[in-house]
Amino acid sequence: MKTIDDYNFKNKRALIRVDFNVPLNEEMKVTDANRIQAAKPTIIKVLEDGGSVVLMSHLGRPKGKESKYSLQHITAKVSEVLGVKVQFVEDCVGEEVEKVANDLEEGEILLLENLRFHEEETQGDEEFAEKLSRLGDIYVNDAFGTAHRAHASTTVVAKFFEDKCFGYLLAKEIKSLDKVLHSSEKPVTAVLGGAKVSSKITVIENILDKIDHLIIGGGMTYTFIKAQGGHIGNSLVEDDKQELALEILKKAKEKGVEVHLPVDSIIADSFSEQASTQTESVDNIPDGWMGLDVGPETLKNFENVIENSKIILWNGPLGVFEMDTFANGTIELGKSIAKATKNGAFSLVGGGDSVAAVKKFGLENQVSYVSTGGGAMLEMLEGKSLPGIEAIKN
Numbered sequence: 001m002k003t004i005d006d007y008n009f010k011n012k013r014a015l016i017r018v019d020f021n022v023p024l025n026e027e028m029k030v031t032d033a034n035r036i037q038a039a040k041p042t043i044i045k046v047l048e049d050g051g052s053v054v055l056m057s058h059l060g061r062p063k064g065k066e067s068k069y070s071l072q073h074i075t076a077k078v079s080e081v082l083g084v085k086v087q088f089v090e091d092c093v094g095e096e097v098e099k100v101a102n103d104l105e106e107g108e109i110l111l112l113e114n115l116r117f118h119e120e121e122t123q124g125d126e127e128f129a130e131k132l133s134r135l136g137d138i139y140v141n142d143a144f145g146t147a148h149r150a151h152a153s154t155t156v157v158a159k160f161f162e163d164k165c166f167g168y169l170l171a172k173e174i175k176s177l178d179k180v181l182h183s184s185e186k187p188v189t190a191v192l193g194g195a196k197v198s199s200k201i202t203v204i205e206n207i208l209d210k211i212d213h214l215i216i217g218g219g220m221t222y223t224f225i226k227a228q229g230g231h232i233g234n235s236l237v238e239d240d241k242q243e244l245a246l247e248i249l250k251k252a253k254e255k256g257v258e259v260h261l262p263v264d265s266i267i268a269d270s271f272s273e274q275a276s277t278q279t280e281s282v283d284n285i286p287d288g289w290m291g292l293d294v295g296p297e298t299l300k301n302f303e304n305v306i307e308n309s310k311i312i313l314w315n316g317p318l319g320v321f322e323m324d325t326f327a328n329g330t331i332e333l334g335k336s337i338a339k340a341t342k343n344g345a346f347s348l349v350g351g352g353d354s355v356a357a358v359k360k361f362g363l364e365n366q367v368s369y370v371s372t373g374g375g376a377m378l379e380m381l382e383g384k385s386l387p388g389i390e391a392i393k394n
Contacts, residue, residue, distance in 0.1 A: 001174065002165040002392065004042055004140060009051030013104060015136025016042065016167065017153050019143035019372070020057035020074060028068070030077040035145075037081055038372055042142045042167035043109065047084065052104035054135045056092060056153050057143070058116040065117045075111055086111050092118070093131035101135040121152045128152045133160035142167025145373035147388030158391035166392055169372065174389065176348050176369040177380050180313045181210050185346075189309040191302075191333065193218030193316030194353060197241045197248075200316070204248055206383040207313075208255050213305050215260045217294055217318035217329065221282065224249070224261055230283025233267065235291040260305055264295030266319070266326060273323045293319030294329035306336040310344075314367075315351040315381070321360070330357050338366035350377040 018039040023031045030036075046053050055078075062069040072088050079086040084107070089100050092112035104110055112135075115121040120128035129152040133139070139161040141147070146154045147170065158164050166174070180188070188211045192200050197220040204214070216224060219236035226232050227242035228249075252259045262282045267289045268275035279295045280286070294302075306312060314337060318329035334357060341347045349358050350371030358364045371377045376386060 001171065003171045004045055004165050004167050006165060007138060007163065009046040009049035009138065011106070012046075012049075012051045012137045013054060013101065013135070014046045014051055014138050014140050015054045015056065015132070015157075016046070016140040017143045017146075017157075018043075018055055018057050018167075019145040020055070020071065020078070021059055021145065022074060022077075024068075024073055028073040030074055033077055033081055035372065036074070036078055038169050039142050039167070040082055042140065042169060043082060045168070046140075047107050047109075050106050052106060053109045054101050054104070054112065055086075055109065056112045056115055056132065056135075058121065058146070058153075059114050060116075062114060062116050069114050069116070071111055071114050078111060082109065084109055089113065093128065098134055115151075115153050122149075124150045124152055124156050126152075126156055129156035130160055132157050136161075137163065139164040140167045141165075141388055141392055142169045143388070144170045144173040144371070144376050146376070147373065147386045148376040148379045148384070150387040154388040155391040164392050166389075170389075172369070173371060173373065173377070176371065177377065179346055180311055180348050181207070181381070183210075183311045183346075185310040187212035187309050188311040189213040189215060189305055189313070191215040191217065191306075191312065191314045191316075191337075193220075193318050193330075194351070195219035195236060197223050197238055197245055201241075201244065201248075202382040203315070203378060205251075207381060208252055208257055211257055211313075213258050213260060213309065214252060215302055215305060217262060217302075217333075218316050221262050221265075221294075222291060225283050228283070231285060232283070232291065233285035233287050233289040235265075235285060258305075260301060262291075262294045262298040262318075263301065264297045265291035266293040266295055266329070268292050268326070271320075273325055275325070277325060292323075293326040299329060299332050302333060303336045306333075306340050309340060310346070312337055312340060312345055312347040313381075314347065314349045314354050315378070317353050317357050321353075321357050327361075331361050334358055334361055334363045338363050341367050350374065
């Protein structure tokens with residue numbers, strides 16, 4: 001696996017695909033610069049070697065050239081985070097862009113306009129990719145969040161480069177996932193939460209061979225409980241997935257994987273912060289009530305499993321953590337994982353909601369690694385090969 005450390009960028013221009021798809025407020029100011037911060041080590045390495053940098057990214061899902069999606073809005077923030085003045089050019093291909101790129105001197109950075117202002121980007125158009133390739137001597141992919149898309153800038157462009165490699169961020173993502181999926185250390189525990197069994201099914205099927213414990217939480221709990229004959233009241237359920245839930249439990253048993261389901265729930269009489277709540281056995285929820293978080297007995301059980309794990313993967317919350325009333329399960333799980341990490345376990349947190357949860361509750365620096373790409377991470381866990389990664393490896 002070639003990484004940025006395999007190259008010296010002296011007098012070289014690096015064309016770096018970053019993921020600067022950051023949130024903006026109504027004044028078009030960046031409200032969360034984490035993704036820019038995450039790409040900084042890769043960019044600084046090139047500059048310190050004595051090279052220059054051309055940055056390319058998308059922002060949002062523009063229909064044509066919509067000014068609200070212009071990367072010009074983020075140029076000042078990128079300059080601030082990197083500590084280097086960043087130049088901006090109003091397109092990402094063409095003679096004008098090539099001229100500005102060619103004129104870059106050692107230590108200079110150019111940010112291109114939103115790649116998705118050209119529909120050829122998402123179409124994976126070869127001619128467009130070739131035009132992008134004229135802007136650098138070495139191609140560096142550091143955008144894990146888009147590695148599962150076969151777009152022009154993430155995949156196709158690589159074929160026009162002799163020299164290509166992974167940036168620090170993408171290399172770290174691959175290594176962290178690899179550590180979870182191919183670990184010699186045992187036990188390995190996967191915590192899968194979230195609303196639906198259907199969205200996690202291929203992940204579960206692919207990781208059963210690689211784990212010792214599977215903790216299930218969130219809304220998908222109730223499909224498993226109902227499938228086993230439990231009474232779940234008005235809790236979220238996928239009735240058409242009950243057979244599948246039983247099949248998963250059977251497969252896990254055959255493979256010697258212990259499945260840990262909640263035993264009690266914090267239930268509510270409506271889906272609201274102000275609802276009446278009580279604790280009830282997970283398979284005995286009265287009609288008109290719904291399970292919105294895990295209960296105290298469940299947390300004790302889960303904590304015990306986590307405490308004895310060497311490798312922990314966490315994807316998806318245990319309850320409706322966006323409402324404070326139903327956040328406790330997710331907070332306590334996060335604390336258990338942080339404690340296990342402190343005691344030597346390797347923990348990987350990934351997927352939009354889990355990442356949002358560890359950030360919200362101030363736990364992001366207490367786990368081993370927080371993945372930056374939800375969709376890409378899920379596809380890797382499903383055992384799919386990601387086009388953006390394959391393009392560099394080949």
